[in-house]
Amino acid sequence: MSDTLDPQVKRVLDGEADIAALPPALRAEAEAAFRVLAAVDCTPVSFSGTFDARVMAAVRARAARHGLWRRAAAWLVAPREVRVVVRPWMAGALAAAAVLAVLVARPTPETTATRVATTGIDSVAVRFVLRAPAAHAVAVAGTFNQWDATATPLVPSEGGLWTATLVLPRGEHQYAFVVDGADWLPDPAAPAVDDGFGRRNSVLTVTPGRAL
Amino acid sequence: MRHTDDADRNGPGDGAVVRAVLAGEVDQFGVLVRRYRDRYARYATHLLGSVELAEDAVQDAFVRAYERLDQCRDPDNFAGWFFLILRNRCFAERRRLARQVPVLEDIGASLPASGSTDAAVERAELRSAVQQALLALTAEQREVFVLRHVEQLSYDEIAARTGETVGALKMRMHRGYDRLRTLLREHWR
Structure with a gap:
């Protein structure tokens, strides 16, 4: 008995060939394999009666908890009036801190999703731009429209540019461009995160002062 | 009391349910739990070799799906998205178990009662041996075996679910056949 199963028998087990077409020796091998496959337990499995209740309690x-975090985050980013009185002895320390801040500051990467207007305390108008000269249709889908690939089409303009402007609430949004209804592309100029399943989502952070 | 799957399938589609949950109707998530728990219970049980481990994995997968529901790009295909979450969870659990004592719980076979016929004893022995041999396959080989021969999916359907190519799936399956044949040498006749 060799260590490997004949490829013809494997094709029969895969349902891609008929056992009757096998030579007698291989047919016996295939019949033995089918006896083994028939012994595999295929009965349905049911979980305990409390399964649904445990899942929903966790949910x-x-x-x-998310509700508490949202309220806490809203409190943290809410605008407040801050009054600072600079004493003469603080001037030296503040100047040193300002120099340090300039040295460590990094330029923000250029992105295709840019703030175009502050529409209110809690929302900002953001323009999405993608250069796709060969595309017939482009849309943007993300957490702000439940990843609906048809909800927010971009409008074509000269030079193969596609644009759309959305009013988005403050906070972090993930998104991707959908080209011709099938190809999901992360924004080439925006930071991206793994969605956990091998694809990349672009990340847009909207604040009252700036987007991204 | 559990609702039946049929009752749930007659309700709103997955996309409508997902959108309702995202809009704040948290309890609507229970519709998805009832709709898909049984469908994936057997897959997880075979992959992990234990109903208890499978129950934990499916529960964790549902909770993780809820936490990341706003990342579900195609709410109408919640089942496919959820399968990938569960699959990742099961593979992670298999990796964790591989570093510990091997799982050899018998999930379906039972010993024949005294007085059973020789044929019944032989069937029970074969069933137990096959179950243990399946646990000796790699996680990837075992998954394609379960989806093909337990869930009765075609290679094309498995490819659509897992994102793997049909060629890669067949290669795994064929190596799995070879491994099973070696492990079950006594019964392969």
């Missing part, structure tokens, strides 16, 4: 706990 509700996370929903409540």
Whole structure:
């Protein structure tokens, strides 16, 4: 008995060839293999009766926690009036801090999703631009439209540019461009994160002062 | 009391349910739990070799799906997206178990009662041996075996679910056949 199964028998097990077409010796091997396959337990599996309740209890706990975080985040970013009185002895320290801040500051990468207007305290108009001269249709899908690939089409303009302007709430949004309804492309000029399944989502952070 | 899958399938589509949950109707997520838990219970049980481990994995997968629901690009295909989450969770659990004591829990076979016929004893022995041999396959070989021979999916359907190519799936399956044949040498006749 060799260590490997004959390829013809494997094709029969895969359902791609008929066992009757095999020579007698291989047919016996295939019949033995089918006896083994027939012994595989295929009965349905049911979980305990409390499964649904446990899942939903965990989901509700996370929903409540997320609600608290949202309220805490809203409190943290809410605009407040801050008054600072600079004493003469602080001037030297502030000057040193300012020099340090200039040295460590990094330029923001150029992106195709840019703030075009502040529409209110909690929302900002953001323009999405993609250069895709060969495309017939482009849309942007993301967390702001439930990843609906048809909800936000971009409008073509000269030079193969496609644009759309959306009013987005403050916070972090993930998105991707959808070209010709099928190809999902991350924004080539924006930071991206792995979505956990081998694809990349672009990340857009909207603040009252600037987007990205 | 559990609702039946049929009752849930007659309800709103997955896309509508996902959008309702995202809009704040958290309890609507229970519709998706009832709709898909049984469908994936057997897959996870075979992959992990234990109903208890599978139950934990499916529960974790549902909770993770809820936490990342706003990243579900195609709410109408929630089932396919959820399968990938569960698959990642099962593979991670297999890797964790591989560093510990091998899992050899018998998930379906039971010993024949005294007084059983020789044929019944032989069937029970074969069933137990096959179950243990499946646990000795790699996680990737085992997954394609379960999807092909337990869930009865075609290679094209498996490829669509997993994102793997049909060629890669067949190669895994064929190596799995060879491994099973070696492990079950006594029964392969």
